[in-house]
Amino acid sequence: MTVRLRAHHLLCMLTFVGEGYTPAFTANYIRIAERLSSGEEIEIVSGPDDICAPLLSGRSAHCHNASVCTRDAAAAEAVSCLLGMPAGDGTRIVPDGKLLARLRRNFAAGTIRRACTDCEWSELCDTVAGHGFKGVLVAAR
Numbered sequence: 001m002t003v004r005l006r007a008h009h010l011l012c013m014l015t016f017v018g019e020g021y022t023p024a025f026t027a028n029y030i031r032i033a034e035r036l037s038s039g040e041e042i043e044i045v046s047g048p049d050d051i052c053a054p055l056l057s058g059r060s061a062h063c064h065n066a067s068v069c070t071r072d073a074a075a076a077e078a079v080s081c082l083l084g085m086p087a088g089d090g091t092r093i094v095p096d097g098k099l100l101a102r103l104r105r106n107f108a109a110g111t112i113r114r115a116c117t118d119c120e121w122s123e124l125c126d127t128v129a130g131h132g133f134k135g136v137l138v139a140a141r
């Protein structure tokens with residue numbers, strides 16, 4: 001099995017502490033966090049992914065919006081640049097401790113966060129990063 005993630009969720013997974021849009025969204029995200037923490041491979045996809053899934057039937061689903069796709073493009077570019085490899089549709093990566101630490105180091109430094117511009121969760125993510133990612137649910141075992 002692989003966890004299907006759109007590119008900007010490569011950043012969001014770094015600061016996930018159990019908060020989200022709806023109880024169903026959060027419960028699903030927690031299950032995905034467990035899978036990622038156990039090292040399950042990520043496949044980068046374009047458009048809605050496994051994290052988005054519980055939102056897609058709702059009227060307020062924003063997962064197809066152009067602004068979200070723009071966020072994906074910015075995240076893909078930043079992660080590609082950081083890792084020196086493509087981080088686009090179909091790319092597979094393993095979220096091991098080394099990768100998570102590298103992403104978090106750069107997230108905290110602000111060098112891979114252009115995708116976060118105007119995100120409603122920015123304040124929470126800033127706080128989580130500022131506290132050394134304490135309490136995050138995606139953490140290599």
Ligand code: SF4
Nearest residue numbers: 012116119121122125
């Ligand atoms: S600020 Fe928004 S886009 Fe950036 S990591 Fe947090 S939730 Fe994801």
